[in-house]
Amino acid sequence: MKLLVIEDDEAILSLLKRGLEEEGMVVDTAANGEDGEYLAEVNHYDIIILDWMLPEKSGIDILKDLRSKDIKTPVLMLTAKDAMENKLEGLNEGADDYLTKPFNFDELIARINAIYRRSALKGSDKIVIDDIEVDFESKLVKKNGEIVNLTAKEFEFLEFLLANRGSLVSTEMIQDQLWNSEEFVNSNVIQVIVYRLRNKLGKDLIKSKRNMGYFIE
Amino acid sequence: MNNKENLKKIVLWWLGTFIALILIVFNTIFYQTLKYSFYDRVKNSLILVSHNIKDNFTPPSINKIVTIPSKLDYPISPVMIAVFGSKNMKIIAKSITFMDINLGKYIKENQEFLIVHNKRYGKIAIYIIKIVAPIKGYIVVATPLYRIDLKLQDIFIKMIILNPILLILLLLGANMILDRVLNPIKEITKAANEISVGDLDRIIPIPLQNDEIKDLVLAFNSMVIRLRNGIDMIHRFNSDVSHELRTPLTVLKGEIQLALRKDRDKEYYKDVLKKSLKEIDYMIDMVEEMLMFSKIDSEVEQKENLNLDELLLKVVSKLSFKAKHKNLKIEFEKIEPIKIKSNPFLINAIFINIIDNAIKYSKENGVIKISLYKDDGNIIFEVMDTGVGIKKEDLEHLTERFYRSDISRNRDIKGFGLGLSIVKKALDTIDGKIKFDSILGKGTIVTIKIKDKK
Numbered sequence: 001m002k003l004l005v006i007e008d009d010e011a012i013l014s015l016l017k018r019g020l021e022e023e024g025m026v027v028d029t030a031a032n033g034e035d036g037e038y039l040a041e042v043n044h045y046d047i048i049i050l051d052w053m054l055p056e057k058s059g060i061d062i063l064k065d066l067r068s069k070d071i072k073t074p075v076l077m078l079t080a081k082d083a084m085e086n087k088l089e090g091l092n093e094g095a096d097d098y099l100t101k102p103f104n105f106d107e108l109i110a111r112i113n114a115i116y117r118r119s120a121l122k123g124s125d126k127i128v129i130d131d132i133e134v135d136f137e138s139k140l141v142k143k144n145g146e147i148v149n150l151t152a153k154e155f156e157f158l159e160f161l162l163a164n165r166g167s168l169v170s171t172e173m174i175q176d177q178l179w180n181s182e183e184f185v186n187s188n189v190i191q192v193i194v195y196r197l198r199n200k201l202g203k204d205l206i207k208s209k210r211n212m213g214y215f216i217e
Numbered sequence: 218m219n220n221k222e223n224l225k226k227i228v229l230w231w232l233g234t235f236i237a238l239i240l241i242v243f244n245t246i247f248y249q250t251l252k253y254s255f256y257d258r259v260k261n262s263l264i265l266v267s268h269n270i271k272d273n274f275t276p277p278s279i280n281k282i283v284t285i286p287s288k289l290d291y292p293i294s295p296v297m298i299a300v301f302g303s304k305n306m307k308i309i310a311k312s313i314t315f316m317d318i319n320l321g322k323y324i325k326e327n328q329e330f331l332i333v334h335n336k337r338y339g340k341i342a343i344y345i346i347k348i349v350a351p352i353k354g355y356i357v358v359a360t361p362l363y364r365i366d367l368k369l370q371d372i373f374i375k376m377i378i379l380n381p382i383l384l385i386l387l388l389l390g391a392n393m394i395l396d397r398v399l400n401p402i403k404e405i406t407k408a409a410n411e412i413s414v415g416d417l418d419r420i421i422p423i424p425l426q427n428d429e430i431k432d433l434v435l436a437f438n439s440m441v442i443r444l445r446n447g448i449d450m451i452h453r454f455n456s457d458v459s460h461e462l463r464t465p466l467t468v469l470k471g472e473i474q475l476a477l478r479k480d481r482d483k484e485y486y487k488d489v490l491k492k493s494l495k496e497i498d499y500m501i502d503m504v505e506e507m508l509m510f511s512k513i514d515s516e517v518e519q520k521e522n523l524n525l526d527e528l529l530l531k532v533v534s535k536l537s538f539k540a541k542h543k544n545l546k547i548e549f550e551k552i553e554p555i556k557i558k559s560n561p562f563l564i565n566a567i568f569i570n571i572i573d574n575a576i577k578y579s580k581e582n583g584v585i586k587i588s589l590y591k592d593d594g595n596i597i598f599e600v601m602d603t604g605v606g607i608k609k610e611d612l613e614h615l616t617e618r619f620y621r622s623d624i625s626r627n628r629d630i631k632g633f634g635l636g637l638s639i640v641k642k643a644l645d646t647i648d649g650k651i652k653f654d655s656i657l658g659k660g661t662i663v664t665i666k667i668k669d670k671k
Contacts, residue, residue, distance in 0.1 A: 009467075011468040
């Protein structure tokens with residue numbers, strides 16, 4: 001899962017990045033409104049975590065502009081503004097969820113997962129394909145009822161392919177999704193992940209098209 | 218409620234007493250005037266009759282009492298007429314209406330007109346004139362007053378009956394007027410009782426009549442509005458404060474929760490504690506600034522003789538460690554010894570916040586220039602920095618509470634947006650003004666002008 005966090009307070013931004021990355025999420029960050037909006041427009045994110053009061057451009061204005069440009073990336077507003085009218089404004093302008101500061105970290109993660117399930121996985125928290133069962137909630141993968149141990153990146157990869165089930169996913173897309181913009185990625189890494197997943201889950205699950213990408217039917 | 222009824226009772230009691238006294242005095246005067254006018258008419262009639270007799274009287278030749286014929290055209294009746302000879306005071310002529318009253322004894326009283334009281338006939342009015350021709354004697358005319366007295370008695374009884382009725386009617390009217398006056402007051406009391414701190418949106422409906430009650434309602438409503446503004450200000454301050462507290466609390470809570478999610482190494486915990494300490498320090502600073510802000514109100518009264526230059530030097534030496542930290546140079550351009558009678562807390566708050574801001578927003582290795590001098594009856598305090606400067610659109614908001622420009626939102630620069638509102642509030646209290654001149658990226662000059670009241 002790839003997230004964009006737009007937050008001007010350095011301490012909170014660093015906290016969110018570390019905490020979410022520990023959950024296996026890939027996190028891009030922006031410390032002001034304009035940078036944040038730019039990133040949201042040019043990259044694909046599963047969820048944007050958006051502060052309200054930001055320098056350069058406020059969170060609510062970013063949200064309005066994104067929606068008017070038909071960018072439907074789910075947005076979770078994370079702000080100190082706790083008045084009911086603020087919440088209503090945020091949700092009415094197209095935010096998918098609203099959480100006030102100070103927040104509970106577990107709640108934040110649970111809400112992010114819920115939004116992801118609703119949008120990318122279309123509401124399901126479990127997918128069964130033949131003898132393989134993927135539980136997005138507990139992040140457990142079973143083959144013939146037995147737990148298969150996957151690394152965080154392997155699970156992310158599998159989750160991404162399942163979120164785009166039936167369509168081809170290019171290596172660039174995978175690279176964008178699994179790593180944040182500052183990390184250097186060797187293209188071999190993706191091949192290694194595919195190799196390992198095929199070993200663990202069987203050869204037929206992940207299909208590939210030469211030089212184009214991967215998909216799950 | 219009791220008080221209101223008492224008020225009405227008191228007014229009615231005083232009004233009743235006052236009206237009753239006026240009625241008594243007025244009626245007494247009226248009754249007496251009426252009585253004398255009646256008696257006067259009787260007197261005039263008697264005079265008329267007596268002169269008539271005098272002109273037409275022919276004394277009898279024989280020693281026999283003659284009868285004076287009574288004329289029907291006398292203005293009063295019955296009228297008793299008698300003529301006394303002055304020799305032996307014996308009646309020499311009398312009318313047939315003459316009753317057996319000894320009128321002769323009244324001649325000695327030497328009065329023309331007198332009212333006497335007779336046991337049988339009641340009050341009698343008597344008029345006496347002296348005659349010298351054709352004989353020497355007295356003509357005495359008299360008439361009983363019982364008719365007039367009956368009339369007067371009748372009027373008196375009517376007065377006794379009518380006056381209390383009049384008094385009661387007046388009091389009832391007064392009662393109605395009082396109710397009309399007091400009812401709006403009752404309404405005001407009711408409305409005032411219903412208004413609470415949580416419900417200051419209510420105002421009392423303004424009466425149509427343009428009178429004192431309307432003034433009272435308007436005064437009351439404007440008081441409620443002023444209260445509401447005051448309370449709104451406190452609410453806003455509270456909400457600002459709680460909002461400002463959220464950021465450090467978010468970091469504290471988040472960092473600790475994150476740390477507790479799994480076992481970490483020693484360095485991680487150390488790092489969390491360091492970060493937490495930083496946030497706690499931030500909150501302590503904030504609480505201190507808030508205290509300073511709210512303390513200004515209570516600091517107006519106390520005034521002392523202050524040496525401004527000494528105070529300024531103290532503040533600068535207190536803040537110099539912060540300046541050293543950023544390798545800033547603080548220079549005094551022009552310092553004059555200035556004595557002023559003012560509040561030390563307010564002056565200190567102004568010096569500290571302005572210089573502290575200059576240090577905060579200065580780039581490293583910058584210069585801060587401070588001046589303090591007198592100019593045309595004003596004390597000028599000027600601080601120039603080579604800092605980040607202020608955006609034009611921010612200038613007018615600088616002294617708003619918790620206003621922070623985008624630059625100052627960076628929490629590496631400590632501050633909550635209270636510093637300049639403290640300065641503004643302090644300056645308002647001591648009749649001072651603040652001015653900012655700034656070029657973005659180059660620096661800012663803050664000029665403070667305080668009236669030097671000797």
